[in-house]
Amino acid sequence: xxxxxxxxxxxxxxxxxxxxxxxxxxxxxxxxxxxxxxxxxxxxxxxxxxxxxxxxxxxxxxxxxxxxxxxxxxxxxxxxxxxxxxxxxxxxxxxxxxxxxxxxxxxxxxxxxxxxxxxxxxxxxxxxxxxxxxxxxxxxxxxxxxxxxxxxxxxxxxxxxxxxxxxxxxxxxxxxxxxxxxxxxxxxxxxxxxxxxxxxxxxxxxxxxxxxxxxxxxxxxxxxxxxxxxxxxxxxxxxxxxxxxxxxxxxxxxxxxxxxxxxxxxxxxxxxxxxxxxxxxxxxxxxxxxxxxxxxxxxxxxxxxxxxxxxxxxxxxxxxxxxxxxxxxxxxxxxxxxxxxxxxxxxxxxxxxxxxxxxxxxxxxxxxxxxxxxxxxxxxxxxxx
Numbered sequence: 001x002x003x004x005x006x007x008x009x010x011x012x013x014x015x016x017x018x019x020x021x022x023x024x025x026x027x028x029x030x031x032x033x034x035x036x037x038x039x040x041x042x043x044x045x046x047x048x049x050x051x052x053x054x055x056x057x058x059x060x061x062x063x064x065x066x067x068x069x070x071x072x073x074x075x076x077x078x079x080x081x082x083x084x085x086x087x088x089x090x091x092x093x094x095x096x097x098x099x100x101x102x103x104x105x106x107x108x109x110x111x112x113x114x115x116x117x118x119x120x121x122x123x124x125x126x127x128x129x130x131x132x133x134x135x136x137x138x139x140x141x142x143x144x145x146x147x148x149x150x151x152x153x154x155x156x157x158x159x160x161x162x163x164x165x166x167x168x169x170x171x172x173x174x175x176x177x178x179x180x181x182x183x184x185x186x187x188x189x190x191x192x193x194x195x196x197x198x199x200x201x202x203x204x205x206x207x208x209x210x211x212x213x214x215x216x217x218x219x220x221x222x223x224x225x226x227x228x229x230x231x232x233x234x235x236x237x238x239x240x241x242x243x244x245x246x247x248x249x250x251x252x253x254x255x256x257x258x259x260x261x262x263x264x265x266x267x268x269x270x271x272x273x274x275x276x277x278x279x280x281x282x283x284x285x286x287x288x289x290x291x292x293x294x295x296x297x298x299x300x301x302x303x304x305x306x307x308x309x310x311x312x313x314x315x316x317x318x319x320x321x322x323x324x325x326x327x328x329x330x331x332x333x334x335x336x337x338x339x340x341x342x343x344x345x346x347x348x349x350x351x352x353x354x355x356x357x358x359x360x361x362x363x364x365x366x367x368x369x370x371x372x373x374x375x376x377x378x379x380x381x382x383x384x385x
Contacts, residue, residue: 003028003381004045009053009360011036014332014345026056028352031381036347049376057327057362059123059353059379060308061334061344063151064243064266066299067110068141069131071097073301080275090301091131091159098131098141107144113298114148117306119385121374123353124334124343126295128191130155133162135179142186151338153189154180154216157207159198172203176210189240190216194230201229208237217339223247224271235259241266241293241337246280257289264337266293267329269314270303282329283320293333294326313369323363352381 004027011024018036025042027035035043076090098106110127117125127149129141138156145152156175164171180190190211194204198221208218218237222230224244231252234242242256243266256265265285272279285292294311297303305311312326321329335344342351356376357364364373377385 001047002034002045003047003049004042005049005051005056005354005356006039006042007053008039008051008056010055010362011346012055012057012327012362013347014058014328015347018347024056026346026354028354028378028381031352033346033348033350033352051356053360054375055357055359055361055364056346057121057355057357058331058344058346059355059377060121060330061293061332061338061340062117062122062125062295062298062308063241063293063334063337064268064295064297065125065127066130066155066297067113067125067127068106068129068145069094069098069109069300070101070106071300073304076301077274077304092162094131094300095133095162099134099137103140103144106141107147110144110148113306117296117298117308118377118379119374120307120309120372121355121377122306122308123355123377123379124151124338124340125149126151126153126189126338128153128155129183129187130158130191133158135174135182138179139182139186142183146186150188152187153191153219154183154187154211155191155193156180156183157192157199157204159193168203172199172206175207180210180214184211184214184216187216189219191219191221193221194233195221195225195228197225201233204230204233205237208233208239212237219243223252227252231255235263239263240339243295243297244268244271244280245285246272246278248281248284253284253288253290256285260289260291264291264293264333266295266333266337267315267319268295268297268303269311269319270305271297273314274303274305279314279318281320282315282325286321286325291333291336292325292329293337294329295334295337309365309373310369313366316366317369323366327362327365352378354378
């Protein structure tokens with residue numbers, strides 16, 4: 001059945017030929033965008049939706065999240081808001097809770113957050129493992145995530161497992177050996193937290209190259225807390241994304257700009273908001289020519305938000321992005337970070353992931369921060385909100 005969405009006041013296509021259209025319409029057929037153009041020239045369809053002059057944008061592509069976990073870290077957040085510094089060590093709290101949780105509990109938690117994201121316009125989400133840190137727990141996290149998204153990431157190298165606190169080299173051997181063997185069949189990506197308190201450059205290289213040898217494409221948690229080797233390593237290994245990119249040298253910025261067609265700089269403002277850290281300088285990256293994405297980094301410790309509209313508003317307010325740049329980064333930028341050409345834009349042939357806003361323009365996502373502006377969501381041509 002074909003569906004015509006018409007009387008669209010402003011249609012953001014993220015297509016260089018189509019641009020942003022006014023008084024527009026979209027025809028959806030069999031889960032794909034079949035036609036885009038002026039409402040007055042729209043073809044007939046089996047069903048019709050009147051957008052009432054409101055804006056339509058592509059569905060958000062959240063290319064970095066950690067949704068398979070148990071427990072809660074309210075106490076840690078409260079302590080941090082009372083003056084305690086953020087470190088990566090809190091991850092171990094979630095590891096203990098995740099190991100203790102049943103498959104059913106972890107799945108129910110994941111579904112709750114995926115639906116929460118969907119209600120806020122997210123139609124594609126990447127989900128990482130990383131809160132099990134045993135062969136069995138990492139594999140089950142990826143199996144659970146894989147039931148709800150095709151974008152699953154093996155993050156056995158989140159931090160060193162507590163059992164290996166005195167033997168980090170032994171843990172790297174586990175991550176690149178038996179754990180990788182168990183997880184590779186259930187993942188598309190391999191990731192590593194290359195940071196002080198987690199894994200250094202040599203360890204990260206070993207983990208990413210081992211994953212790549214098993215057919216997993218690298219991603220890197222890079223340069224979140226300090227300048228370090230993460231960004232350079234991501235570019236060198238052809239990673240799909242370097243995520244966080246908060247503390248960058250001039251050489252890091254140039255490397256990301258030179259690798260704009262390969263490695264996306266994925267910025268995660270929810271983490272800086274939640275940890276009261278300095279925000280990444282999106283303006284510096286964009287002006288240098290880097291490809292930039294925005295994502296939530298939804299996790300129970302350092303960025304417990306599932307809202308892409310929130311991240312857009314913060315990026316505009318505190319990271320030097322224009323409203324147009326931020327929305328493009330949250331849609332097309334995320335698609336590029338996942339190396340997807342079927343999502344993040346609205347042109348004939350694209351997957352019909354659309355968001356109808358209760359606003360006349362996508363600029364309202366930053367202009368009216370905190371206001372629930374998502375009125376309807378279509379995912380693969382099916383209305384889900």
